[in-house]
Amino acid sequence: MPTTRSDRTLRLIEKLGLARPRDLERHGITRSQLARLVEDGRVVRKARGIYIAARHAPTEVHTLAQVAKRVPGGVFCLFTALRFHSLTTQSAAEVWIALPEKGRRPRLDHPRLRVARFSGPALTEGVQVHRAEGVVIRVYSAAKTVADCVKYRNKIGIDVAVEALRDYSRKRRGGANELARFARICRVTRVMQPYLDAIA
8 A cells, every 4th residue: 555645744753753843844744734644633732833643652751852842952950850860859840941041931831941041161061962752852961960959959949959969979979070070160169068078
């Protein structure tokens, strides 16, 4: 049985993982073709401007993939990065993302975002790149995240920062140099030391 244009479009959406209409337009697929696939139940609209194949199997970082698709310049930070690195038992209702000081605040209907403004090396250093569901996900490394949590302890809670320090020290015994490096970058070396002494 010959493949139809709809079949080819569906295969492309499956390959992309999370697709935006502009991604599909680059491949000659119109918004009306996409609308027909949604109407047929073969494609699902996950959020404004984000589409997936109905049989798409979401990963545990599906929400992050959605945000990264809509905000490609952002870096996941603080609570969200802690969860990504399994350095906290707490969860946050929002997705935390770092943007430059003057970066435009994204408008997402879902999920809710908390934007942290970073600049200089605190914005650019320690960024890890992962791929999930066909999307590039940028997240701060575990050591950078812990240093950020100490810096923003008044915003996220001192208990969260201390738990992150404790978990990092326990799970990454060889990571003291990395942690010290990012403490310097985030200018929290003196603030962090008493907490490190307390959990040693």
